[in-house]
Amino acid sequence: MPDTMSSIRWHPRGPFFVLHGQYRQRYLISPLLNGASFMYKQLIASALLVGLIATVQAETPNLEPGLWETKATMRGEGGFPMPEQTHTSTDCMTEEDLAGGDAFFEDVEQCEFERREIRRDGADFEMNCSDPSGMSMNMTATMSFHGDTSEGTIRAELETPMGPMTMVTTLEGRRIGDCP
Template structure:
């Protein structure tokens, strides 16, 4: 079975990138943010895909400038992360992973609009116990108040 740890790591990556990443003055206002995530999976056995296809998930989180930082050591071992474009209003990235469970690659972007944010992330698993599959995550958020 494909590593659940890799799916968790990808989810964490999406969550981190849906917020400002320290080191650049992104167009994001700190405060209480409400984020909505949706993941679609294709190319895997139907019983596994049905467990992963869920309605959008929404959560609230207090975001401060000090809270947000992306460190390469936070990545899953065997994964490399590369920002291909980085501006106050948009971050575009690529990721490559080679783990014991298989290889995968992906890309995505997040857009910052001050009090809102949106983006997407796609991951293709080229090899693994379940064969090839693809995931597409979309997310959007809005500042809903102070912390």
């Protein structure tokens, strides 16, 4: 089974997922979906980007600027169990990144927020998304910020042509030094 996290990394600037690489396109969750067009990874990336950073009256997160190592572990539950897949990356987070919430705003097509909140000690959001192919997703996220560490969980309940599926992503971040 290919590494479904290869096109997404958890970014400490918020923290949130950021698609990396040359292309922003639709990705499959795994071969288990057999050709489904649902944009799970892109939606997580955009949802966290908007939900955790672009809240107008947000407090500055309790995260220290510097070089951060981040780890995202994704697993499938329910009728479509999937082996855990983990991706680790490093990124530089500046004071401007922490203070500039609106700079990270990005539209999330096909999604609507039910709730979003960012605080000094963490962030929470819930959103619903739908795909023209008839798939839908309810995603909730909870993040905690601790200065030089952060952690969180994203839970996505998906309705697919093959039946319901749950994807859980666990996030861990830690400051490992100054930016180069």
